[in-house]
Amino acid sequence: MIEVENIHKSFGxxxxxxxxxxxxxxxxxxxxxxxxGSGKTVFLKCLLGLFEPDEGQICxxxxxxxxxxxxxxxxxxxxxxxxxxxxxxxxxxxVEGNVMFPLDMFTNQTKAEMQDRVDFVLERVNLIDAHKKYxxxxxxxxxxxxxxxxxxxxxPKYLFCDEPNSGLDPKTAILIDNLIQEITKExxxxxxxxxxxxxxxxEIGEKIIFLKDGFKEWEGTNKEIFKxxxxxxxxxxxxxxxxxxxxxxxxxxxx
Amino acid sequence: xxxxxxxxxxxxxxxxxxxxxxIAFFIGGVVTIQTALNLNNPFLPKSLIGFAxxxxxxxxxxxxxxxIIMAGKVGSYITSSIGTMxxxxxxxxxxxxxxxxxxYLVFPKIIAMFMYPFAVAxxxxxxxxxxxxxxxxxxxxxxxxxIKGLQxxxxxxxxxxxxxxTLIFAFVIATVPSFHGFFMKGGALEVGKASxxxxxxxxxxxxxxxxILTQLILG
Numbered sequence: 001m002i003e004v005e006n007i008h009k010s011f012g013x014x015x016x017x018x019x020x021x022x023x024x025x026x027x028x029x030x031x032x033x034x035x036x037g038s039g040k041t042v043f044l045k046c047l048l049g050l051f052e053p054d055e056g057q058i059c060x061x062x063x064x065x066x067x068x069x070x071x072x073x074x075x076x077x078x079x080x081x082x083x084x085x086x087x088x089x090x091x092x093x094x095v096e097g098n099v100m101f102p103l104d105m106f107t108n109q110t111k112a113e114m115q116d117r118v119d120f121v122l123e124r125v126n127l128i129d130a131h132k133k134y135x136x137x138x139x140x141x142x143x144x145x146x147x148x149x150x151x152x153x154x155x156p157k158y159l160f161c162d163e164p165n166s167g168l169d170p171k172t173a174i175l176i177d178n179l180i181q182e183i184t185k186e187x188x189x190x191x192x193x194x195x196x197x198x199x200x201x202x203e204i205g206e207k208i209i210f211l212k213d214g215f216k217e218w219e220g221t222n223k224e225i226f227k228x229x230x231x232x233x234x235x236x237x238x239x240x241x242x243x244x245x246x247x248x249x250x251x252x253x254x255x
Numbered sequence: 256x257x258x259x260x261x262x263x264x265x266x267x268x269x270x271x272x273x274x275x276x277x278i279a280f281f282i283g284g285v286v287t288i289q290t291a292l293n294l295n296n297p298f299l300p301k302s303l304i305g306f307a308x309x310x311x312x313x314x315x316x317x318x319x320x321x322x323i324i325m326a327g328k329v330g331s332y333i334t335s336s337i338g339t340m341x342x343x344x345x346x347x348x349x350x351x352x353x354x355x356x357x358x359y360l361v362f363p364k365i366i367a368m369f370m371y372p373f374a375v376a377x378x379x380x381x382x383x384x385x386x387x388x389x390x391x392x393x394x395x396x397x398x399x400x401x402i403k404g405l406q407x408x409x410x411x412x413x414x415x416x417x418x419x420x421t422l423i424f425a426f427v428i429a430t431v432p433s434f435h436g437f438f439m440k441g442g443a444l445e446v447g448k449a450s451x452x453x454x455x456x457x458x459x460x461x462x463x464x465x466x467i468l469t470q471l472i473l474g
Contacts, residue, residue, distance in 0.1 A: 048351055050347060050350060050351065074353040075353070077350075077351060077352060077353035078352070078353045080351060082347075082348065082351040084344045084347065084348060085344070086343055086344055088343060088344040088345050088347065088348040089345075090340075090345055090348075091339075091343075091345070101352075102352050105352065105354060106352075106353070160351075
């Protein structure tokens with residue numbers, strides 16, 4: 001569980017996060033949505049410990065990040081998995097090398113044990129024949145799956161995903177969403193996803209936080225988001241023509 | 256870490272040997288020809304051609320000229336590889352995993368560059384060999400005279416001086432481009448700009464250090 005208490009973050013004069021508080025529970029897919037520039041990425045980087053909040057606290061299963069020593073922070077980082085927007089796979093390593101990297105760095109496992117674990121997670125993300133390929137030789141969807149495999153190979157307690165569907169076709173995007181949700185349930189991970197994708201909101205948004213101009217504007221579930229009266233949320237959710245039509249049909253049907 | 260260091264030695268040093276040997280050979284030859292063409296006084300012995308070639312190659316061309324070439328070849332490789340990792344969030348990925356990215360990416364390069372004096376030693380040998388071939392086969396000096404010049408008033412400390420310079424230049428070649436790559440901001444275009452800036456600054460630092468070290472050690 002991650003508890004966020006009133007965090008603020010500024011860069012020079014730009015006050016990006018303005019007092020965000022929330023709780024992310026274990027075994028749930030938590031989505032952070034909002035327009036570009038609303039502070040989603042900065043919020044995620046604060047949760048990852050890449051940015052230190054100017055004010056407020058972030059608590060990971062009872063441990064306040066600001067009170068941890070450098071080595072404790074490093075240990076905590078090893079409990080985190082991250083899927084970056086562009087996958088951030090190491091170009092110089094094969095798929096297998098990328099997934100094995102955290103094991104090689106932080107465990108004392110033998111080569112055979114590491115290989116078994118890599119085979120297991122790659123199979124889990126439905127990648128069987130790509131072990132020896134380089135990231136440049138596989139598709140965007142496969143790269144995302146490798147990134148997920150790398151993120152879960154150390155059995156993390158927390159999984160962070162920054163726009164995992166960007167650049168993917170709708171079908172592959174749904175596959176990735178479902179994979180993340182399955183993994184979240186299977187390993188009881190606290191998963192936090194930054195997204196713009198309304199399909200993801202509908203499919204896997206067990207808890208959704210809507211950020212606007214650095215504030216937490218709204219919080220709820222995927223069931224509640226389509227019924228909310230919050231104008232900012234409604235404008236965001238129904239910004240695409242498709243969703244406007246769906247909403248129109250819904251209202252007509254209800255009347 | 257050991258495998259990373261070996262990989263960097265392979266890429267930074269072994270991978271540069273071709274260009275180092277090529278340049279050293281021809282620079283040695285050109286120095287010999289230039290010296291020979293300017294020594295047209297019949298009272299000056301031909302052995303001076305060998306002497307001048309040895310001094311030029313050992314004191315300046317092998318350590319300094321080669322380092323400028325390495326600042327271009329290895330420096331731009333270091334900046335662009337680390338800069339691309341920055342742009343594509345690979346460095347963030349390392350940080351999130353709990354890896355000290357600066358240590359992971361830069362330290363092996365610094366250690367690998369400590370092998371650079373071996374490359375410069377080869378450059379010294381090949382440079383002198385190029386000079387000998389140019390002298391003998393170009394008809395500027397007989398082999399015996401050239402070799403006599405090579406051995407004339409040899410001071411072993413000059414080689415030590417060259418290697419001290421080389422080690423310091425090696426550190427500069429590893430760190431200045433790493434700095435420009437690691438702390439760069441922007442996208443692919445900025446990676447190219449950072450590589451160019453890194454080359455310029457590495458060259459400037461090498462040239463200035465060359466002057467200071469020469470004054471301190473030989474002055």
